[in-house]
Amino acid sequence: MQDKPIDKEDILKELAEIHELDYDYADGRILGSMCTEAHPFAKEVYCKFLDTNLGDPGLFKGTKFIENEVVKSIGELLSLDEAYGNIVTGGTEANIMAIRAARNHARKYKGIVDGEIIIPESAHFSFKKAADMLNLKIVEAALDENYKIDVDSLKNVISDKTVAIVAIAGTTELGLIDPIEEISKIAHENNIYFHVDAAFGGFSIPFLKELGYDLPVFDFSLPGVCSITVDPHKMGLAPIPAGGIIFRKEEYLEVMAVDSPYLTVKTQSTIVGTRLGASSAATYAIMKYFGRQGYCKLAAQLMENTQFFNEGLKEIGYEVICEPELNIVAFNHPNMDTDVLAEKLEDLDWKVSVAKCPRAIRVVLMNHIKKEHLKKLLEDLKEIY
Ligand SMILES: *Cc1c(COP(=O)(O)O)cnc(C)c1O
Numbered sequence: 001m002q003d004k005p006i007d008k009e010d011i012l013k014e015l016a017e018i019h020e021l022d023y024d025y026a027d028g029r030i031l032g033s034m035c036t037e038a039h040p041f042a043k044e045v046y047c048k049f050l051d052t053n054l055g056d057p058g059l060f061k062g063t064k065f066i067e068n069e070v071v072k073s074i075g076e077l078l079s080l081d082e083a084y085g086n087i088v089t090g091g092t093e094a095n096i097m098a099i100r101a102a103r104n105h106a107r108k109y110k111g112i113v114d115g116e117i118i119i120p121e122s123a124h125f126s127f128k129k130a131a132d133m134l135n136l137k138i139v140e141a142a143l144d145e146n147y148k149i150d151v152d153s154l155k156n157v158i159s160d161k162t163v164a165i166v167a168i169a170g171t172t173e174l175g176l177i178d179p180i181e182e183i184s185k186i187a188h189e190n191n192i193y194f195h196v197d198a199a200f201g202g203f204s205i206p207f208l209k210e211l212g213y214d215l216p217v218f219d220f221s222l223p224g225v226c227s228i229t230v231d232p233h234k235m236g237l238a239p240i241p242a243g244g245i246i247f248r249k250e251e252y253l254e255v256m257a258v259d260s261p262y263l264t265v266k267t268q269s270t271i272v273g274t275r276l277g278a279s280s281a282a283t284y285a286i287m288k289y290f291g292r293q294g295y296c297k298l299a300a301q302l303m304e305n306t307q308f309f310n311e312g313l314k315e316i317g318y319e320v321i322c323e324p325e326l327n328i329v330a331f332n333h334p335n336m337d338t339d340v341l342a343e344k345l346e347d348l349d350w351k352v353s354v355a356k357c358p359r360a361i362r363v364v365l366m367n368h369i370k371k372e373h374l375k376k377l378l379e380d381l382k383e384i385y
Contacts, residue, residue: 031350079220149179173355204326
């Protein structure tokens with residue numbers, strides 16, 4: 001730090017210059033991100049709650065009420081009348097909380113000490129962090145030819161050490177939904193904690209179903225589902241950081257509770273201590289402002305763009321990995337290596353993302369990617385080959 005204070009103007013000018021290095025969603029060139037520009041109204045509300053601290057809810061009763069309301073609303077969206085949980089920093093923290101709840105529950109009620117979690121090969125890397133932090137072993141369930149959990153493979157790896165089974169509603173790489181109904185049954189029969197990671201899909205699948213899209217059931221209407229991760233900062237258009245962890249029962253929070261002596265509440269179940277209320281307030285605001293109708297409109301628009309891009313790719317000779325279930329398209333060219341294709345796109349200033357399972361260019365059709373950007377991208381792709 002320098003010795004003397006610097007004028008605000010000068011600091012702002014310097015920061016603006018540095019900020020120029022960042023890509024801007026509005027340019028439509030960020031193709032692989034699951035985040036997007038937050039809605040302006042959500043950002044406005046966010047700024048009003050910057051000083052609130054949900055780590056000490058006795059001091060911020062209003063903001064705590066807002067968090068509870070958001071959890072309740074997301075719970076309702078997921079067919080749960082009485083929801084428990086928190087608005088956290090994102091899908092990673094939500095998944096860590098779910099796995100921690102499962103581990104502690106299994107330790108308390110089944111005496112399992114060296115636990116294992118079963119995750120699909122398509123699971124987000126946040127589960128690796130969770131397993132590492134919580135001292136659990138990861139056991140992978142194989143995928144079938146459609147890149148979804150192979151249920152027989154899953155059954156085969158269940159053991160008396162299994163503390164949780166994880167399935168995905170909207171995989172990070174392909175946007176696919178695992179056979180959650182079948183897995184819920186298996187988990188229920190075996191009395192094993194079942195977590196659904198809908199970080200990406202949670203804010204679109206319910207709305208697409210409402211619009212008549214033929215998508216499978218993935219939520220708390222299935223009795224085996226114990227918790228669901230949903231990220232407001234992805235398809236919910238809330239500012240970063242906003243993740244949601246929703247539990248079916250309060251006991252899953254209770255098994256994680258530790259004493260919090262100097263605070264206004266006696267115990268705390270979240271990983272983070274001092275934590276922002278701004279995310280809850282912004283998510284509350286955007287959910288009210290959009291309503292189900294607003295999110296239905298958004299989901300439908302993004303699926304229309306997805307189909308437009310999907311068809312356009314096939315017309316110019318590219319191969320898609322699978323027909324999209326949500327707003328993600330993954331593709332390759334039959335005569336070109338994926339990495340070479342990615343490099344050529346990067347040379348044309350597209351910010352692409354490469355999926356690893358299977359290797360393919362992956363485009364997440366978020367709200368900042370408009371039809372005009374897709375037309376330009378298709379032109380470039382045609383040119384490349
Ligand atoms: C994005 C994502 C995560 C991680 O969420 P962060 O908000 O980046 O921490 C976890 N699971 C799935 C399925 C995701 O798509």
